[in-house]
Amino acid sequence: MPIEIHQSDPQSYAVAADFLNVADVEVVSLQHEFGIFGGNAGDHILELVQRLRTPLVTTLHTVLAAPDEAQRRVMNALIRSSARLVVMAEKGRQILQTVYEVPNEQIAVIPHGVPDRPFLDPAMAKHDLGLADRTLLMTFGLLGPGKGIETAIHALPALVRNHPKLIYMVVGATHPNLVRHEGERYRDSLVALAADLGVSDHVLFVDEYLSIEDLLKYLTACDIYVSPYPNAAQITSGTLAYAVALGKAVVSTPFWHAQELLSDGCGMLFSFGEADALSTAVAQLIEDDSLRSAMRTRAYARGREMVWPSVAEQYLDVFSKVRFERRSAGAMVIPFPASVGEHDRLPPVSTTHLASLTDGVGLVQHTKFAVPDRRHGYCLDDNARALLVMSELAGLVPLTPQEDQMTLT
Template sequence: MTPLRRIAVIGNSLPRPCGIATYTTDLKNAISISRQDLETCIVAMTDRGQAYDYPPAVAFQIKDGNIEDYIRAADFLNAGRFDTVCLQHEFGIFGGEAGAHILVLLSRLALPVVTTFHTVLADPTPAQRTVMERIVEASVKVVVMAHKGRELLRDIYLVPDDKIEVIAHGIPDVAFATPDAAKAKLGFEQKSVILTFGLLSPNKGIEVMIDAMPSILKRCANAVYVVLGATHPNLVRNQGEAYRESLMARVRELGIDDHVVFFDRFADLATLLEFISMCDVYVTPYLNEAQMTSGTLAYSFGLGKPVVSTPYWHARELLADGCGVLVPFGDAAAIGNEIANLLTDDVRRQAMSRRAYAESRMMTWERVAERYLSVFENARHGHRLKVFARADRSLPEPRSPAPPDMQIGHFLSMCDDVGLFQHAVLSVPDRVHGYCVDDNARALLLACALNSPGEQPLSELLTSRFAAFVQHAWNPDTRQFRNFMGFNRTWLEDKGSEDSHGRTLWALGEAARKDTSPARRLWAAALFAQALSVAESFRSPRAWAFMLLGLDAYCAVAPDDIHAKEVRHSLAGRLMSCLASVETPDWVWFEEGLAYDNARLPQALILTGVATQTPQYLDGGLRSLRWLMTQQTSSAGHFRPVGTAGFGELRQPPHAFDQQPVEATATIAACLTAWRVDGDAEWKALATRAFGWFLGSNDLSVALVDPLTGSCRDGLHPDRANENRGGESVVCYLLGLAEMRQLARVNPILTRPTALRAVSA
């Protein structure tokens, strides 16, 4: 493989005044210096209403709220043939809910992404969690700057350990120096200087340090506290300088005006290094432990400064084993006591200073750049497979109606304290036919899908109800899932079909990856592993496909399960053998006939091909899905799912009726899966057409859904719609809707609102 030639870094950039801008600029410069033949540039995020005089290193600018800028940035990066993109992620710098606009860019990139997470939340909102998961999914590697970040990514977000790299925050490589020369230059001779620098905001705890000054002055009368930094721009935008003024008022109230100095500026690097050099003690009195990274802490530590800090995550790691001093959050007395101890003990202070400098040598930007370049090289080798199989773009970019709102009223009416009913008489739940694990597994999949940004998650009670149904369906005697249960809560069989078992494994895999409850994720993973072994003997290709869909999720959260990896290859190999034994130029399929949930077979191969880096799986999935779409498109150009009347016929064109929602939903998911790895916009057009079937773009021009309740008719007969609205139909519609709503969020320019055709009587 040729050496790396071009690297792009996405993030804020100087002269924008913020820590991410400083880090992005420093990282870009360090990489440039490390390899003279390496081209580097920055794609800079610009906040609302602002303009910056960016240097030439900024090759592209994205206004954070402008979707089209994200799209153009992706086109710029793809056209520029960059080897790797390094994304700097922090909540608050990208547009959209929880910064979801960045997904628009990532979804369009055809090159490997390495993401640096500056913050990893231990308790994210559903929207934050989904955005994080989508970014992880789009990234070949993710970087954090503290081992706590690795722990959270692994335990909270279920990121495989081998996907995570810990690279310390970079620091300037400057010679060790005592404070005297810098003090003389800055006018602080004969002073004991305590320093805090960075953008001012209430979470920094400056007021706590101010309250500590009187006790420090009692023991060290020449002490002065220097606060270097402008107020955070977002705070100025919303509140002006009220926070800074409140700090200054507190100083006056305590009568320590001569001992607290504010420098209201965003300092350049040279000025910053001078201020750090002159301090005797550096202090970070932050109020929140969930501070994954602190550039101010790293820089001060790297210049050999004794640090007194509250025990936020980064400080706990960096200052361990006597490299600094930790004090409780918000405790002015403790901060004052520890700082006074250091200022009055020259031997201890100087020893801590020399130790900090020695411990930080591996954090210099030169070393950090070396680590990043190694990660970039690995990312190129591990980049997900992309198959741009044909240049023909026969379908235009879809400009489709915006998908309807997510309404779950009918879905809720189809549930009781056991789970989801199978059938309905018109829109009334039909208790006669009870329940099945098939539909409750689909409902658990829906619960996972509704944890996406912009959606309202199902209630904890309802999600746990579906999980409980699946758990109760497990029969430890047969080691299979039962399927049908009567309304009297009596199981009607000892074990269900292979397909229902496979579908339940699929739901468990997704729950293990996407459920909002950590305990339920553990439950799902454990039951998945338990139920997988018996399924290895199954003979149904659809069961294999459902299991592969579940394995795609499960293997992401259990990367060390060797048995699961072996089963995944075995099942994919069986599907490929079926395809090889049946396929002819005009029948590119796995079986002699078409049946139900057809698109799940190629979808399973596509996902498995990407996950296992097996090109033949990916090619087989894309090839068979393209052929299937030729069979599911009417002469008028709309989507026509395989009709049930043709099930079992050998090598015959599919019958037009009866058409069922499960086919449309499977097709939407498979086509969008193909689009994400293939990059062909035709797949998005085909998914949009399949979803249009629900809305009335079908053989009868009849809408199957009621947009006010979210109900869905059970299908199309040759002359009418099936007016019953059962559990399978409503879940299939909502699953398809969730996919299209996510597509609209990452491609909003492709949608425009139009009226939804009313449901006919």
């Protein structure tokens, strides 16, 4: 990494901008979240973006429908400085247009990227975790208030009465900012809540910051993924995107991203804070195998639109367009001349030399100029390439009898 920004040092952002301005960089991609950057509402980042001479593409991980004064000031500055704003849901586009008056042509919607994994039955993964006989519910992500874990725990007593093998796994370390201010008080409160409700044996906390591979092992084992966010204003959820991409049956509150991602039968929604509604939805999925299977299939199909190669192509398209739009005003675009008449036809292809290297066995590997050197024999990859050449040629022009024979050799 050529340069690193110190979060709380405004000068560090200015130095980064100067570095990018003299580096061989054609487009700068900024991943923006208010909690990442220092200053009031993360306004230190403006020291960087307002100094840039290179085109900027900003990906907005949060789009606030009701920003305070400081947040709006930062957003307005980012909008002015960005050639494109990328959001991960159509709701983000709507908010940018209605709240911030951003023109549609400045906005691109690209989904949250996800790993490309096969569609697997949870049974084997549960066996590897020592949970082969359990029905596994799961929520993952950095632990902290505002995730709705309390609602999921409150739903457990009704569920475990009819499904005593059920276990709810909460995967992820406590958010480091929360640990810094109050230690593990929040996690302890969830443990106490489970004890008060008599479901301690049905709640398993995995208090670790896992690698992607380890996280995917847990997620693969999950039968039903629960996303109990307590409010609607969640424009994107990476955890929900991962669950859908792995083909999980998902039960979620109707926050913005969930409404889009789980539409058309890709998941089930329940009202915010309604533990009874959550337990009813989960029970329905546990008891109806065909419903759960169909939901998983639809979710996995939708996830193919979000795998990283597809997302990368969409970003590359945005970067290419921005680069072209911001080219030097004095630059001249030289169009390719239209092909007409004689120029449309391919020049004649001669296979004379190829024929001289081919005998009844195949294509000789080496030559001395145009004379085959039979001491070195034949090579499989050379013959494979020769066959490709002849196959391509046959698609362009009729082959001569000699060329037909070469193809069959």
